[in-house]
Amino acid sequence: MVIVLKTGILNPAINALLSRVRHTNTLVIADRGFPYWPQIETIDISLLDDVPRVLDVFKAIQSNFVIGKIVMAEEFRRVNSVDTVRSCEQCFGNIPAIFEPHLHLKQLVPLAVGLIRTGDTTQYANMILESA
Numbered sequence: 620m621v622i623v624l625k626t627g628i629l630n631p632a633i634n635a636l637l638s639r640v641r642h643t644n645t646l647v648i649a650d651r652g653f654p655y656w657p658q659i660e661t662i663d664i665s666l667l668d669d670v671p672r673v674l675d676v677f678k679a680i681q682s683n684f685v686i687g688k689i690v691m692a693e694e695f696r697r698v699n700s701v702d703t704v705r706s707c708e709q710c711f712g713n714i715p716a717i718f719e720p721h722l723h724l725k726q727l728v729p730l731a732v733g734l735i736r737t738g739d740t741t742q743y744a745n746m747i748l749e750s751a
Contacts, residue, residue: 628679632662636733637683645731646684646748648676650739659731665738673737673744674710680748686714687751692721695743703741 628634640646647653650673651665664671689711696704696718708716727747728734 627682630662630664633664633680633735634683636660636662636735637680640684640732640750642750643687644750645727646680646750647728647731647734647745648673648748649734649736649745650741650743651737652740653734653736653745654725656728656734658729660733661736662733663736665736667738668740670738672739673741673746674707676735676737677710677746677748684748685751686748688749689714689716690724690727690747690749691716691718692724692743692745693718694721698742707744
C-alpha cells in the first residue's frame with residue numbers, strides 16, 4: 620500500500636527538516652538573495668520571482684511547527700512599504716517578533732537546523748523561527 624499526502628506540506632524535504640526541529644531550535648526562511656551557508660541544510664524551493672514568498676512558507680509550516688519567537692532584520696521595516704510591513708506582522712498573530720540588525724540576524728543562521736530558500740524579492744524578508 621502506498622500512502623500519499625493529500626493535505627499540509629507535500630514537500631518531503633521540508634517535512635523531514637521540520638521533523639528534526641526540537642524545542643528552541645531555529646529554522647530560517649530566506650528570500651532569493653540570501654547567502655548560502657554550507658554548514659546547514661538548505662532546501663531551495665524558489666521557482667520564479669516571488670514564487671513562493673517567505674510568508675507563503677511561514678503560513679504553510681505553522682500547522683506543523685510551534686513557533687515561539689520570530690527574528691527579522693530591522694531593515695525590513697525601514698525599506699519596505701507600510702502595507703508590506705503590516706501584512707507581514709499581521710501574519711504573526713500573537714507570536715513575538717524581534718527586529719535585529721541584519722548583520723546580527725546573519726550571525727544566528729549557522730545555529731539553525733536548516734534553511735528554506737524562497738523566490739521572495741521583498742527586501743530583508745528573511746526570518747528566523749525559534750520553536751517553542
